[in-house]
Amino acid sequence: MSEADTGLRARLIEVGVDLVTTEGAQVLTLREIARRAGVSHGAPRRYFPTHQELLSAIARRGFADLGARATEALGDGGASPRDRLTTLGRVYLDFAFTQAGMYELMFRHDLLESGKLGLRETSLPLFGVLVDLVGRARPEADAALVAGALWANLHGIAQLWGWGSLQLATGATDFVPLLDAALDAHLGPEER
Amino acid sequence: MSEADTGLRARLIEVGVDLVTTEGAQVLTLREIARRAGVSHGAPRRYFPTHQELLSAIARRGFADLGARATEALGDGGASPRDRLTTLGRVYLDFAFTQAGMYELMFRHDLLESGKLGLRETSLPLFGVLVDLVGRARPEADAALVAGALWANLHGIAQLWGWGSLQLATGATDFVPLLDAALDAHLGPEER
């Protein structure tokens, strides 16, 4: 956003986001992105020294999108911390399933291990919201620890459910009970 | 095991297992495996029609190894279900971190989505053990559901901790508190 939104750099990211959401993560080759952007395969190198850095830039858009969806769904508050956490969980899993290609890209091993993604800047804000909500839902607990365990649980559900492992193993057909079980487990059963 | 353990087929898998544990998942190219096995790059095709099928065979070894470690650590019982679940969780995470390359291979998106892996046969036995233990630790709960949520939690911890996200987010330096938090959450706090 800070750099010119016109120009090839922004267009490459745009094309990549489009490509990964519509066709999946396996078509995100450097040359294909360049083709769709209408430039030669060497052009991206002017802005992204390596393929991984272009992919990281695209993945960062994914984290930004997820964060935007979360803050938009959470609104300006009013609901209880527990209800807000339920909302957050649903947004997270909805994103993982409807934007499966992008979600896969966001958590690719080689990107994360390269450090080019800048996970601290991309995912920490949303995690901060999570910690805050957990702290208010369970004031007696170590909020960061519980939030970390809960995030891991959401991520695990997203992954395992995404490729059908949990359907096979549990025979379930809907992921909501799993989400509710995770929330109940980490936050205590919901009283009503 | 049923087919000849000598012969190229078995040797290719052996070389692949060796390669992924010592050098990581990104060196598991078809041609590199063939080179290390001392054959031409076309030879594997006689036994594995595609690269993915060879990788799947290697990954199945990983699931078998994980299962063996689990049953060996669990022994013939005696401990309480809760203690056995703690053991199981430690084995799972230890495997994920010490055999990081293999663990990464086992949960590669393209392998899982291709269906060549046969996740039902590979991971269901161990999941059955998990369901059984959960059922005895929490007789009142839906064992399959809780076991699924717990498995997802373990998997999420393995992944997020593996590439440092949770260290960054929570500031923790040891994953055991996270594991304990997950077990406490899904099984109820341990009385002592």
Added chain:
DNA sequence: CCCGTCACGTAGACACCGTCTACCAAGGCA
């Protein structure tokens, strides 16, 4: 006006990848 500089993209080479196909050498069998 003209020339140097520089940003920006092109084009081709390189090594490597997975797949496919034609070939070949050895062994068993009629």
Added chain:
DNA sequence: TGCCTTGGTAGACGGTGTCTACGTGACGGG
């Protein structure tokens, strides 16, 4: 002996990411 199957070789093909040399047009100073 002749033939067919088995198991592996060797090379081609199109694709990939990276690197390097080369245009090419705009801009500013003499």
